[in-house]
Each structure stands twice: as structure tokens, then as C-alpha cells.
Amino acid sequence: MKGLEITIQNYKSLNSIIDYRIEAEYFDKKFLKVDTIFNIKKYITFFEVADYENGRAYDSAQFSDIPIENGIRVSKIGDVTQKRTNESWVFVSQSEFNNKRGNCLVDDSILMTLTGDPPDVGKVNMFIDGSIKSTWNQRVARIYLKDNQNLFYSHKVLFIVLSNKYCREQLERYAKGIRQRNLGTECIERLKLPLLSKNLQIKLDKLISSSFVKLSEYKVVYNLAEALLLEDAGLEDLILNKELINVKNFKDSFLVSGRLDAEYYQKKYEEIVSHITTQKHDTLINLVTISKSIEPGSAYYTEDEGLPFYRVSDYNKFGLSEPDKKLTQTFVQDNKEQIENLKPKKGTILFSKDGSVGAAYLLRENLNGITSGAILHLQIRDEKKIIPEYLVLALNSKLVQMQAERDAGGSIILHWRKEEIEQVVVPIIDYKKQEEIAELIEESFRLKAESERLLEVAKKAVEMAIEEDEEVAIKFIKKSV
Structure with a gap:
């Protein structure tokens, strides 16, 4: 019995879980810890403040790895999880987009994966590149705040809340399937979100905005290095x-x-x-x-x-x-x-x-x-x-x-x-040009690292607000920026 993990649940509690799930994994201790935290802390459900829209099942036979003239870029699971680079996005024709009645992404759109292996299902990312007309496929959802809610300050704050480990663990728990996990409507709508004060949300929004500015600067510097290489070659x-x-x-x-x-x-x-x-x-x-x-x-x-x-x-x-x-x-x-x-x-x-x-x-x-x-x-x-x-x-x-x-x-x-x-x-190419390019590359990665650090500070602050209190979270933000 050494190393065996056991939790005991009362049968009466099964009526409060999705689809009367009774597999042992559903009652893993890390999931029960989340239940305990939100039984103490104030929370709101996803359905109260947000909604989501599924993407379209575009015909993959029409996908192209190179931009189609007047085509639409399609975000897939690998784009949301960032296991693919921006250059690997595929494109569909305008006619295919119209036939499937697709919608376009706008800046600050939140994207969530609806299917995949446990580490990838329920992952979120923000779309902040509106320079290319883009959409998303059926394995991804676009999440947005409801017009009639006043509990969330911005989409950026909602994004960082959905990124924290307590939301991630809820989605991992609710996802169904054996070989590949899937999130249904009931899984997302019942998701518990921490109720944060306007003061903390404003600080989080500022932090995330700074992160995205650094990310934008990183892309500019990296693209400049690429342009220098091609020019010299x-x-x-x-x-x-x-x-x-x-x-x-x-x-x-x-x-x-x-x-x-x-x-x-x-x-x-x-x-x-x-x-x-x-x-x-x-x-x-x-x-x-x-x-x-x-x-x-x-x-x-x-x-x-x-x-x-x-x-x-x-x-x-x-x-x-x-x-x-x-x-x-x-x-x-x-x-x-x-x-x-x-x-x-x-x-x-x-x-x-x-x-x-x-x-x-x-x-x-x-x-x-x-x-x-x-x-x-x-x-x-x-x-x-x-x-x-x-x-x-x-x-x-x-x-x-x-x-x-x-x-x-x-x-x-x-x-x-x-x-x-x-x-x-x-x-x-000339060694001095190589040195110039190397300096640009290092500067771009410095900007990228700073962007990622600021995002991690925001995520950690949300977790501190959940685990301790908002005063601790705000002090951490002040100390980290």
C-alpha cells in the first residue's frame, strides 16, 4: 500500500459533479484542494461574466502554409499552446471562410484549446496581432466578456485569471475522454474564477499591457535581425x-x-x-x-x-x-x-x-x-x-x-x-555584420524574457490573492516591477 493515494467521497456529493463522474482521477487531491479553496474564498462562475464561441471546422484539405491572396490565417491548438511559431499558422481561402460563416479575431481576443492531451487542453493565449486577418478552428474557443457584466476590468485580466493554476486544474479535471480530452460547454461555464477587487485588476491590467509592449518590441528587433541577414545575403x-x-x-x-x-x-x-x-x-x-x-x-x-x-x-x-x-x-x-x-x-x-x-x-x-x-x-x-x-x-x-x-x-x-x-x-557574411545581428538577437531575447517575467508576476499575483489575500498580491507586484 506504500505510495498509494486514497480519498474517500460521500455518494451524496456525486450529484454536484459533471455527468456523475466516479473515476478515481476526478477526486485527485490536487483537484479537491481547489474545491476547498473556493469553498472559503469568494468566487464567480465563468458563465456569470463571460461567454465563448467555437471556431469553424474548416476543410483541412484547403489549408496552405503560405499566405493565400485575400486569405484568412487560422489559429489551431499548436498556435494557442505556442508549440508552433507564428510563421506556421495555416491559411484558408476567403471562399472557405465565407462558406463556414467564420468570424475574425480582434486584438485582445482570448483563445482556449478545447481538446488535446491533459497538459494542453484548456490552455489560453491572447491574440494581439491584428495586422493579418485571422480566425480560429473548431478545436479552439474565443472567450470574451459579456456586455452586461461589471465584475471584470478587462479581457487582459480575464486572460491572466484563466492562466492561473487553479483554473487550469479545474479544466484538467472537467475534461472528458480517454486518449484525447475534450472540454464541453458545462465544463467551461461552471469554472470558478476568483473575485478580485477593481484596484488589483487595474494593477494586473497595467502589468499585462507592459508585458505585451515588450513582446511587440521583441518581435520588431528580431524581424530587424532577419532583415539584415537577408539583405547581407x-x-x-x-x-x-x-x-x-x-x-x-x-x-x-x-x-x-x-x-x-x-x-x-x-x-x-x-x-x-x-x-x-x-x-x-x-x-x-x-x-x-x-x-x-x-x-x-x-x-x-x-x-x-x-x-x-x-x-x-x-x-x-x-x-x-x-x-x-x-x-x-x-x-x-x-x-x-x-x-x-x-x-x-x-x-x-x-x-x-x-x-x-x-x-x-x-x-x-x-x-x-x-x-x-x-x-x-x-x-x-x-x-x-x-x-x-x-x-x-x-x-x-x-x-x-x-x-x-x-x-x-x-x-x-x-x-x-x-x-x-x-x-x-x-x-x-562579414563578421562585423554577424556581430551586429548577434546583438539584435540577444536584445530581442532579453525583451522576450522580460515580457514573460511580467506575465509570470501577474499569474503569481493572482495565485497569491487566492491563497492569501490581495494585500500580499499587491505588495508582490510593487516589489517585482
Whole structure:
């Protein structure tokens, strides 16, 4: 019986829960703790102050990864959870949008995932980029404040309240399903929200607004670095051939590349490589050493205490997220020496070869965890030739992403072979320009880190108001900004 967690519930209490749920997980102690807190604290239900609208089931066959002229950008689960970058949003045609009677997002729209694995279901994010006409699909809900309510100061405050752990745990509890969890109307409407004073809400709104300003500044600086790279590589105005037909003889095709698939020989790929190789450049294998991690297998995964295990879905070019999986302490202990050697150190570039291929991220501190075998570890051979921040930007740019698009194969999951990655061509621009770009990249990540810190302060303040009182929360905000 050691380690067994037991809670005892009276049968009479079952009439107050959704669908008379009686599975043991529903009565996990962390969920019962939330019940206890809101039995003491004043609260309001989601239904009293807010409502939500489901997205439309757009025909995925009509999705495009590139902007369609007069098309609509579609937010999906990965966009809300930020496991996809903004560049990966898909687009649908205006006609498909009209046929499904879709609606457009406006700035400060709150988006919530309605389906997914337990870590992802019920996650929220704010849409603050109205520069591109956008909508959302059926697996996502747009949440908004009701017109006739006066309890919530702003959508930003509602967003941060929905982001706190007590709301997240309620939604995790209410979500139904075995393999994939789903949130229904009754799950969201009964959600208990803390009743916060106007004074605290005003301070929270100001804090979140400052966070979004920093986020906007970060994007501007990062985009400037990208523009400098393309300008120095002579690619800022390059228009690539869109022809889908290219005639090749056997000698110049299969005998050189070993590939017979027609997509590989599209002219745009030849043009991008040709343009890079007409200037100073080198292959990736000459610039970095490449190593890979291990694939322990799902038998060693745990959601309890363990070593963080980072997979491709746990990072993108903008940063790392909390990994969904950990490795069991038994596995870590049995492979202690190997795991210590596999932990990526500061300065390592993570580079994905499976799934979302070609995503590069520079570690700015040692990583307490290991990565999956789908993530390569790149170490710069000579920083006097190429600066890590510059190389990462080049790897994430269309200069390399188009080479990944050309090479990667796989009917369900894309796979980029290590031998192909080694031969990727990278432009080597003037070192002073590299330094200028590196400074911009570091400034952009400093702004991003500050934006994230301010959001965390706001979340923590809400939790303090729930666990203790608002005076403690306000003192914490004053101390942290």
C-alpha cells in the first residue's frame, strides 16, 4: 500500500459533479484542494461574466502554409499552446471562410484549446496581432466578456485569471475522454474564477499591457535581425521560380542526389542553393560538430517527478516550453553516466530533424534534462568564423528552411537525414555584420524574457490573492516591477 493515494467521497456529493463522474482521477487531491479553496474564498462562475464561441471546422484539405491572396490565417491548438511559431499558422481561402460563416479575431481576443492531451487542453493565449486577418478552428474557443457584466476590468485580466493554476486544474479535471480530452460547454461555464477587487485588476491590467509592449518590441528587433541577414545575403528581394516542372536527365538527378521524387527538383530549390553558393558560404558539417541524444521509449516516460525530457514539440526557434514528459528516476539512475554526458550545455544549438524539421534554438544556459533522438546537438567549431546567434538565425531563415523542405521525406512524420543536414549550405557574411545581428538577437531575447517575467508576476499575483489575500498580491507586484 506504500505510495498509494486514497480519498474517500460521500455518494451524496456525486450529484454536484459533471455527468456523475466516479473515476478515481476526478477526486485527485490536487483537484479537491481547489474545491476547498473556493469553498472559503469568494468566487464567480465563468458563465456569470463571460461567454465563448467555437471556431469553424474548416476543410483541412484547403489549408496552405503560405499566405493565400485575400486569405484568412487560422489559429489551431499548436498556435494557442505556442508549440508552433507564428510563421506556421495555416491559411484558408476567403471562399472557405465565407462558406463556414467564420468570424475574425480582434486584438485582445482570448483563445482556449478545447481538446488535446491533459497538459494542453484548456490552455489560453491572447491574440494581439491584428495586422493579418485571422480566425480560429473548431478545436479552439474565443472567450470574451459579456456586455452586461461589471465584475471584470478587462479581457487582459480575464486572460491572466484563466492562466492561473487553479483554473487550469479545474479544466484538467472537467475534461472528458480517454486518449484525447475534450472540454464541453458545462465544463467551461461552471469554472470558478476568483473575485478580485477593481484596484488589483487595474494593477494586473497595467502589468499585462507592459508585458505585451515588450513582446511587440521583441518581435520588431528580431524581424530587424532577419532583415539584415537577408539583405547581407542578397536575398531580401529575391523572387524564386514557382514553376513545378523541371527536366533532368538521370546523370544530373538520381546519380547525384539519389532522389527520384519530382518535388525535390523544383527550380526554387536550385535557385536558393545557387544564390547562396555564389557568395562566401560553407556546409554545416564544416561549421559545427553534430551529435544526437537517445530515444528511451515511452515505457520510461512519467508525468510525476523525473528528469525533463525535451521533444521536438517542446521547443521552437523562440524558446523552450515545459516538457510534457519526464524520464523515470529508475531509468535516470540506471543510465546516470550516459545521461550526464547527454545533458546539453550552454552554447549548444538544438536542431530538429524529425517532425517540425529545421527548428534551431541556442541554449543560453545549461539544460537540466535531455532531448529526444529527434533533436540534434550542434557545437560551433570556430566562433571566430561564425557566431552562434548568427548561425541560429541563418538556420531558421528561409535560406536553410527551403533546403529542409526539399530534403525532408516521410508520408506522416517528416524526417531529415543527418547526412543531408551535414551538407546544408550556409552563407557566411562579414563578421562585423554577424556581430551586429548577434546583438539584435540577444536584445530581442532579453525583451522576450522580460515580457514573460511580467506575465509570470501577474499569474503569481493572482495565485497569491487566492491563497492569501490581495494585500500580499499587491505588495508582490510593487516589489517585482
